Amino acid sequence: MENRRSRRAAAAVALVTALLTLVGALAAPAAAAPPPPYVHGGQTVPTYSYASAVRESVQVDTKLDSDHDGTPDTVSVDIVRPRTATRVPVIMEASPYYSCCGRGNEFQLKKYDRNGTILSMPLAYDNYFVPRGYAFVAVDLVGTSRSTGCGDVGGPAEIGSVEAVVDWLNGRGTARYRDGRTARPGWTTGRVGMIGKSWDGTLANGVAATGVRGLATIVPISGISSWYDYMRLDGVPRATGYPGWLAGAVDGRPAGTCDAVQAGLTSAGDDTTGDYNDFWAARDYVPDAGKVRASVLIAHGLNDQNVFARNFSRWWDALAEHHVPRKLWLHQEGHTDPFDIDRGAWMTMLHRWFDYWLQGIHNGVMGGPKVRVERAPQQWQQQADYPAPGARPVRLSLAAGGGGAGTIGTGGGSGTVALTDNPDLTETQAVGDPNAARSDRATFLSTALSGTTHLSGTPTVTLRFRSDEPDTELTAKLVDYGTAARDDYLANDLSGIEDLDTRSCWGESTADDSACYLDTTEVVHSTDYGVLSRGWTDAAHRTGLTRYTPVAPGRWYSITIRLQPQDQLLAAGHHLGLVVSLSDTENTSPSSTGAKVTVDLAHSTLSLPVAGATHLGTVATAPQLTVTAPATRATRSTPARRLP
Structure with missing residues (x-):
């Protein structure tokens, strides 16, 4: 009897000991898994x-x-x-x-x-x-x-x-x-x-x-x-x-x-x-970003x-x-x-x-x-983010000039401009010599900026227009007029870089697979102006992109051209320019209709995404600018199908 009791007591003690050991093991923090053999120093x-x-x-x-x-x-x-x-x-x-x-x-x-x-x-x-x-x-x-x-x-x-x-x-x-x-x-x-x-x-x-x-x-x-x-x-x-x-x-x-x-x-x-x-x-x-x-x-x-x-x-x-x-x-x-x-x-x-x-x-x-x-x-x-925190749309007015460039400013818009479609108009012709009177483009210039202006976001141009044709392309280009060192992003098949004679190595090589690559550098030129952003739209898609709706010739409509996003500084003393034209066969393949378009500037605006101060004021008369086309910059050709 005594031996049986002793055996039961011993068993109970063993069970309690095992349970305490298990509880201790569960309560103790797990040992950290060792890092993989290829991880050292974080x-x-x-x-x-x-x-x-x-x-x-x-x-x-x-x-x-x-x-x-x-x-x-x-x-x-x-x-x-x-x-x-x-x-x-x-x-x-x-x-x-x-x-x-x-x-x-x-x-x-x-x-x-x-x-x-x-x-x-x-x-x-x-x-x-x-x-x-x-x-x-x-x-x-x-x-x-x-x-x-x-x-x-x-x-x-x-x-x-x-x-x-x-x-x-x-x-x-x-x-x-x-x-x-x-x-x-x-x-x-x-x-x-x-x-x-x-x-x-x-x-x-x-x-x-x-x-x-x-x-x-x-x-x-x-x-x-x-x-x-x-x-x-x-x-x-x-x-x-x-x-x-x-x-x-x-x-x-x-x-x-x-x-x-x-x-x-x-x-x-x-x-x-x-x-x-x-x-x-x-x-x-884009609609599936939530997935x-x-x-x-x-x-x-x-x-x-x-x-x-x-x-x-x-x-x-x-x-x-x-x-x-x-x-x-x-x-x-x-x-x-x-x-x-x-x-x-x-x-x-x-x-x-x-x-x-x-x-x-x-x-x-x-x-x-x-x-x-x-x-x-x-x-x-x-x-911190893009667009830059604090960036906001600054609404600027457009006004007609006396046969040459019009104005961009913080005052009210006024006047009208007439445009005739010219499929042969090049970008250099459109944005160069902005004060010259041309029937195939309209230019607008700001005063000299009083300080550095930070553009960050997507510019837009809203135009009230009428056309004598049922459809036409509308093109807008934002230009920085002023001498500066700029990237030639059109160079070498739209890359903006060129090869150097040296190579740098990134990893291990074999006889069949080298890890060494040509070093490159940005192609940079000093130019009198640079195109900051471009935008295009089709007049028959003014109410949305899912339906082709021709315009009624002679009737007034409003349309907004979305330019491409940008993040860049405009230097003090430079002038902001806006160029409006119709078909742009260097960048698109429009159905050039030969349209004649009138723009009502009193109801047309430029919306500029600005982080910080704008440094633009009112202007009564467009400044007279002398610019030289960037002859050393790469030029565009008629748009070909290209691989993305």
Whole structure:
């Protein structure tokens, strides 16, 4: 009996001891998980050999049949990843350009070994980030290179093909190696960051707008957020037949495979009216900003004449409305990657950005101002937001002059001006010699600014007009008259940069894949004037973009021209100019009607987005300005279809 009691007591003590041990274990703080082997000092550091990285090529299955051949499309995906048992996140660039046109300032293409496995990737992302514990994944867009299907220019097929790759990386899809073996992404954490310039950055915007899980961040560089805002300018086509031509320019399928699809794209785009229709709505990512789960780092040129700045500003504003974590880099060049403008600062930012959003390293990258902006050549500033906090629309009046330039000022507007459409009018003719009387443009000048004026936001011009034709294009250009050093953003195919003879290296190289790239510099000239912003609209779309409504000849109407957003300083002593004309065949492909238009200036205004003091006053007579056309600056040509 005694032994039985002793055994029961011992058992009770053991049970209490076990329970206390369990409670203690639950109450004690969990031991912090050790950082990955490639994280030291609060950042990822080169740890793995780039030369011995795993290189593989797979075909990802989709649920699409964009070429209508009865077989689901497959997407070709090339991968470079560290040779490690540790799972790593993914930096991904999807592009239509890997075999047709090249990537980056040096137009690099993918290169493969004799077995069809990736040997060399364009750009430095793999060289720089793979040794630091990232995988780099390059996706051939549907219908291009080694992918099947047909591209639909930013539409459901293209976005869906890239979304399928994100799904596969997160275990929600299937893929095969080129020899038919099943490919499983057991090497990745599933966290994906998309990056790319132009069309590639556009794909990042579009995929983020689906809300796909696993896409943690995007870095769109000169990206499109609305294909209508890329190919149309408030009802005015930039070039006719653009969608079908663009799909054909990157087509990697056998001849004839995608002809019907491409013809359908051009037809659906509707050059005849220029309307915003279902075709364009399917390629407008801005309304879906509320679905975005990813953080967003945007980079864009304020003077980008390929993908106009409206594409970043509308996207930026929509993301803000939905509280999406975001930051913004703005520069004064054209269609250019920050890698070729301020390389060291940009790569530092990318490194910190991806470390935070893909690796979970708390490095403070989201602290401080949201915006870094270049307001003049190599003059960078931090700014709390965009537009600059406190920026407000300043309404300025327009008044007619005595046969030459009219005036811009804070007083009342008066008089009328008459314009006759001239399809041969060049921008140099329109904005140069502003005091000369011309029948094909009207110019308005301010007094000399009494202090530096900060423009930050989107200017608009509202005109009360009548036309003797049922339709006409209306063009407005905001000009800074005054000598200054300015970026020549039209130079070298609208990039605004030129190559130097030196190279800098960003990551590890192999015999087949160099990490060293030509250094570049901004093209800068001293000029007597610079065009700050441009805007175009179609008179038959004055009430909205979804319906073509011709004007009644001789009847008065009001229309607002939205210019492209800008962030720039106007120097004291300079004059602000506004130039109004009709068709602009250097920048658009209008149906030039030969219209004669009268503008009622008493009911027309310029709205200028100003942060701080305006430094503009009333003016009775336009100042007489002598300016020299910038002969050394690059000039425009008739707008051709161009790749984004």
